[in-house]
Amino acid sequence: MTDYEIPRPTSGDVVELILEDHRLFEALLRDLRDATADRAAARAALSAVLIAHGEAEESKVYPNLERKDAITDHEAEHGEEEHAEGNEALLALLECKGTDTQKFDDAVEDLATALNHHIGEEEQTILNPARTEVSEEVRADLGEKWAAERNRLLDADAGSIDNVRKIVAKAHEEGLLPADDEDE
Numbered sequence: 001m002t003d004y005e006i007p008r009p010t011s012g013d014v015v016e017l018i019l020e021d022h023r024l025f026e027a028l029l030r031d032l033r034d035a036t037a038d039r040a041a042a043r044a045a046l047s048a049v050l051i052a053h054g055e056a057e058e059s060k061v062y063p064n065l066e067r068k069d070a071i072t073d074h075e076a077e078h079g080e081e082e083h084a085e086g087n088e089a090l091l092a093l094l095e096c097k098g099t100d101t102q103k104f105d106d107a108v109e110d111l112a113t114a115l116n117h118h119i120g121e122e123e124q125t126i127l128n129p130a131r132t133e134v135s136e137e138v139r140a141d142l143g144e145k146w147a148a149e150r151n152r153l154l155d156a157d158a159g160s161i162d163n164v165r166k167i168v169a170k171a172h173e174e175g176l177l178p179a180d181d182e183d184e
């Protein structure tokens with residue numbers, strides 16, 4: 001990676017921390033559309049932060065909000081399905097050899113579509129209950145746990161193409177994604 005320094009907060013309100021990453025995803029998607037940007041570096045940065053962010057939401061945030069009855073199990077599972085769709089689109093982007101091809105541009109737009117949909121829905125249906133149904137103290141506790149797990153995954157290079165392949169394969173096994181022949 002060249003110019004991209006991914007912020008690594010260690011504490012804060014989980015809602016604010018998650019929103020900051022969502023804005024970072026949008027900035028990185030913009031760079032992926034910019035022919036003058038280092039698009040290989042932007043892709044590597046987006047993969048790293050997207051995987052660390054989503055996996056940490058699934059292990060540290062969604063289950064906790066569910067236990068506190070802030071969100072339903074259906075909302076948590078729907079979030080996981082949308083992560084799986086985003087991860088599948090991310091994998092297609094990582095598999096592009098060149099960054100100045102139509103294939104790359106199409107893969108960026110597919111990922112942008114999946115991601116924009118998910119962050120909109122997550123902000124409305126998961127972060128809103130986190131704002132209103134749990135205390136400031138809980139949000140700070142979840143912020144710390146989520147940030148620690150996100151940083152651990154960033155250190156573990158969770159956004160490498162090999163690991164993204166594993167995550168997508170596991171999502172298929174768990175039925176979070178339609179079978180390959182049903183994708184279109």
Ligand SMILES: [Fe+2]
Pocket residue numbers: 018022053057119122
């Ligand atoms: Fe998120």
Ligand SMILES: [Fe+2]
Pocket residue numbers: 054057079083118122
């Ligand atoms: Fe998410």
